[in-house]
Amino acid sequence: MSFQEGARAGERAMRAVFPPTPLLRNDMLSARYGADVWLKREDLSPVRSYKLRGAFNAMRKVMQDDAVFVCASAGNHAQGVAYMCKHFGVRGVIFMPVTTPQQKIMKTQMFGGDRVEVRLTGDYFDDTLASSQAFCAEAGAHFLSPFDDEDVIEGQASVAVEIEAQLGHAPDHIILPVGGGGLSAGTRSYFGDQVHYTFVEPSGATSLADAVAAGAPVDVSPINTFVDGAAVAKIGQRTFARLASVDPSDVLDIAEDRICTTIIDMLNVEGVVLEPAGALAIEALADVVDQIKGKTVVCVTSGGNFDFERLPEVKERAQRYSGVKKYFILRMPQRPGALKDFLNILGPEDDIARFEYLKKSARNFGSVLIGIETLRSENFDRFLAALDAEGFTYTDITNDETLAQFVI
Incomplete structure (x- = not known):
């Protein structure tokens, strides 16, 4: 089975769990940039991000009645895994740093219900990850990587499958936020060379750009964690294998304060709530305006898990940048x-x-x-x-x- 066939099969199987996320033309952005701009609204999935796609695809392939699934995450991946554990009726153990905000812990527990156990361990994510992997080895559980897994990459490619079906064809240009690379690797592997890509990272965590320059994944620590959904210190080995040949000029980075201007703009003008990573692709439109004139462009708004307690900080950053x-x-x-x-x-x-x-x-x-x-x-x-x-x-x-x- 080809990668495209596998992605389509995964997308069909997902329909038993949740409907396709909307692909919506945005008139404001289309007029501003002289292009036909569409937003793939992953912020409107059941867990308000695309992460449940990869979790679903990876879990369905190893499903057993007594399966135990484990992940280490303080955000969207944890919520996606929790949601799928409840759907499949299996046990999940989710490791989170002790410093994880209570709101994220509560949402993860809500999505997983009595099927999920949340364990808080370690002040830093590396400690949390080590604890989760030690537990996996001891308990014989299945570790679910947030991005560096072939089944997860295939599952994230379902975003591309839906875009193609909803547009009726591949877009001319697609703009993707990059953290660990799962969404970008899956989308690029599905569409191949028929689409022009722009990959966008926060300036404080340029793991893809540095990997492309070095020819291999490199650790870019310390990173700025403000754009938490895309703040990854080292891109995955498997995801980079699918992204290694990208043109360095197609990899952009955007300052954290600048991203805040889009969060505020989309909230005030469009009534769309985006987390910082979810705003990355939209903000990048300004940097590729000469490339997209008259083209059909899709921006993937990867998530909308925004804690409104952060709004004063986001407003402050946006005002300072502006x-x-x-x-x-x-x-x-x-x-x-x-x-x-x-x-x-x-x-x-x-x-x-x-x-x-x-x-x-x-x-x-x-x-x-x-x-x-x-x-x-x-x-x-x-x-x-x-x-x-x-x-x-x-x-x-x-x-x-x-x-x-x-x-x-």
């Missing part, structure tokens, strides 16, 4: 009227979002941490010019990551 919010350390003269002089510098579209005035001594100047929001980024040109004209001394700390961890 240049409409900045932070400064300002030297304020210790004299009557100095604060009023500063306030008079603010324009009609400027607002103070943060103000901490620390007078630690009787010195002539005091330090102020101040955050300014404005409606348009160009307003800061006038604001900074006015500060200079009035003789204020200041330091822009907006992009100072070390200071930001402590004061922003």
Whole structure:
């Protein structure tokens, strides 16, 4: 059986569990980029990500009544495995780091019900993974990799099978988020050379780009885990074998703060809730606009498991990236009227979002941490010019990551 035949067989079998996710044309993005832009809405699967596809396909091939399935995950893979354990009526043991947010633990338990046991172990994922694999060896259980497994790759390729059926043909261009590579490997293996691909990674975890450059998977630790659904330190051996020949120019990375602008935009304008990894493909449209003019383009929105407690952070990152919010350390003269002089510098579209005035001594100047929001980024040109004209001394700390961890 060819890879394509296997992917189609897996996709047909999935229909007993859940319907195809929608493929929806997006008018806003189509008009913005001059292309026929479609969104493959994996955020609308039963577990709000595509991960249950690979879990289903791998589990169905080794299914036995007394089977025990094990995975190590703090996110979408855990939820997909839990959902499928309940569907198949088998036992699942899911290992999660002790630091996993309670919301993710609860969702995993909800999807798995009494068929799943969640074990919290290790502060870091590597420790969690080691514990899960040790348990597998001891109990004779089946370990379910989140991406580095041929059956998982074949299962993720069902996304491509559905796209082809829903469009009636292969798209001209497809944009895929990349973490461990399961979705990308499956999609590329299914469509082959008839499609132009763009693979998108978060800037803080460029495991595919580094592997392509080195000719083999490499560990890119330490990684930035903000885009948790695609923050993988080392791409899989099996997935890379299917991606090794990609053109390096087709592998992009996008800054974490920039991704936040798409999350906010899709939420405010389209009412679509995306997790950071789910927004990657849409944000990449701006980087390939010359390639996609007049073409049929599919962006895979890989997941929508967004914890709304993160929304203030996402908004903050989006504003800083867009240049409409900045932070400064300002030297304020210790004299009557100095604060009023500063306030008079603010324009009609400027607002103070943060103000901490620390007078630690009787010195002539005091330090102020101040955050300014404005409606348009160009307003800061006038604001900074006015500060200079009035003789204020200041330091822009907006992009100072070390200071930001402590004061922003």
